[in-house]
Amino acid sequence: MGVISDTLKKLSGKRLGKIEKKWVFDASSSISSSPIAAEITKGQVGIVFGTQDGKMYMLDADAQIKWFYSIQEKIGEIQQMFLDEETAKSIYASPKLADINKDGKKEVLFGSDIGKFYALSSLGKLLWDFRTDGEIRSSALVQDNMIIFGSNDKNLYALNLKGKLLWKFKADSGIESSPAVLKGKKTQIIFGSNDGKIYSLDTKGKLLWQFKTNGKITAKPAIGDIYANKKNYIVIGSADNNIYALNENGKLEWLYETEGRICSKVCLADINNDKKLEIIFGSCDDNIYCLSCNGSKIWSYETDFWVVATPLILDIDNDGKLEVIAGSYDNSVYVLDAEGTFLLDYMPGVSVVTQQPGHYHDLITAEPGEYVGKKLWEYKTEGMIIGSTFITNNKKQKEMIIGIKEGKLDNLTYKKD
Structure with missing residues (x-):
């Protein structure tokens, strides 16, 4: 009977298996930055994320704490007038992992709301820091021996690998x-600003061009x-609700x-093998989109609510097909078929799907003849999801690392029935 059931599932387009939790880590403080995972040293994976109380954690693949760094900066009297002391050291920007001192180990680079940018060793020791005059919620770019990041003091900073200022560019807003x-044709540094501009600079910090949108830009360009x-x-x-190309x-x-x-x-990914890249993203209109x-x-x-974090595009069940x-x-956490599905279960103009978003039926109603998002699995967490990453274990299986605002980090894996 099991073989017949599996065959029917395959014929109907349903996927086998389920998503289950492998482990959970409790940070005892709100998680404020999206987690990042990478091989820190040969064969050793690190999962790195920041918290609202100013701690940067590195975990191993089994959720054991390798180290944490706590921001010790004292808040001045003037800063206390404008900042909440409990959240002034918050780390909102995702850390950057890069080998900046060429020792074969990745260092951890990040900024905080107190206005300082930090470089930590692979063991969590402070190498250097750099002060700006505004909150740092921009993750760093490491390019051509430069570390580049933005601040709410309106400047884009370029430092050398030892933390010394090379140049800065003054934008019109944070x-x-x-x-x-x-x-x-030339190397360009691209970023957005709080007043809705997209800037292009050369590698010396000279403005090449700018483009104006009608809303704040917090997104990293793809x-x-x-x-x-x-x-x-x-x-x-x-924030003007538009995607621009x-x-x-x-x-x-x-x-x-x-x-x-x-x-x-x-996310940019070729989901249909046509060599061109599709565009996958979430919006505060509660939707996940895939564009050509x-x-x-x-x-x-x-x-049922905003989709703020960047999606992952993975083959989570190793069947040769991508999932979102x-x-x-x-x-x-929603796991969707990356290609969508052609909606054939209703007559043109007469829908038989009574849709309660994301729950009653795994297809979103659409005009006849449209491809629609198809839910494969859904996993309920203990709070709002602010970011995700993944690691590949020694069985070549991908494990999703989910950052939850309420202070938990979940490891979710696919398990075949």
């Missing part, structure tokens, strides 16, 4: 967007050859409008 590098024409393009979301000269290729703010970086390279919607999937893993502020 910078919470993380910079990205575009390599084309850079990729979306058309498969050997040219890189910029795709970025804004620009060419390397800052000219608009297209925009796509949602009904909510877009806070985080989009030309900005037309392929599918969307509605959750997205966390929502409705406390759920």
Whole structure:
């Protein structure tokens, strides 16, 4: 009977297996930055994240604390007038892991709301720090022996690998967007600002061009050859509810409008093997979207609250097909079929699906003949999901690491029935 059941599931397009929790880590403080995972030294994986009480943690793959660094900076009298002492040391920007001293081990680079940028060794020891005059909510870019990040003091900073200032660029407003590098005719540093501008600088900090949107930009630009024409393009979301695609000269290729703010970086991935890159992202209109390279919607999937964190694109069950893993502020992790599915279960114009978003049916209603988001699995967590990453274990299985605002880090894995 089990073989027959499995065959029926495959024929109907349903996936076998389930998502289950492998471990949970309690940080005893609100988790404020998206977790990052990487091989810190050969064969040793580290999971790194920051908390609202100013701690940077590194865990091993089994959730054991390798070390944590606690920001000890004292808050001055003037700062106390404007800052909440309990959250003034918060680490909102995701850490950057990079071998900046060429010792074969990755260092940890991050900023905090107190305005300092820190470089820690792979063992969690302070190597150096650098002070700015505003909160640092921008993750660092390491490029051409420079460490580049933004601050709410309106400056984009470029430091050398020992923490000394090389140059800074003054924008018209604070910078919470993380910079990205575009390599084309010339190397460009691309980032957004709080007043809605997208900036391009050369590697010396000189302005090349800027593009104006109508909303705050906190998202990191995504850079990729979306058309498969050997040219890189910029795709970025804004609080004006739009996704923008620009060419390397800052000219608009297209925009796509949602009904909510877009806070985080989009994912670029070839989900249908056509060599072109699709655009996958979440919006504060509660939806997860997949767009074609030309900005037309392929599918969307509605959750019950905002989708703020950047999705993951993985083959979580090792079946050769990609899945979209997205966390929502409705406390759920959604695993969706990356290609969507063609909706054939109703007659044109007469829907038989009574939809309660994300729950009653795993297909979102749409116009006849549209591809729609298809839910494969859903996992309920203990709080709002602020970010995710993944590690690959020694069985070549991918494990999802989910950051939960309420202070938990969950490891979720696929298990075959």
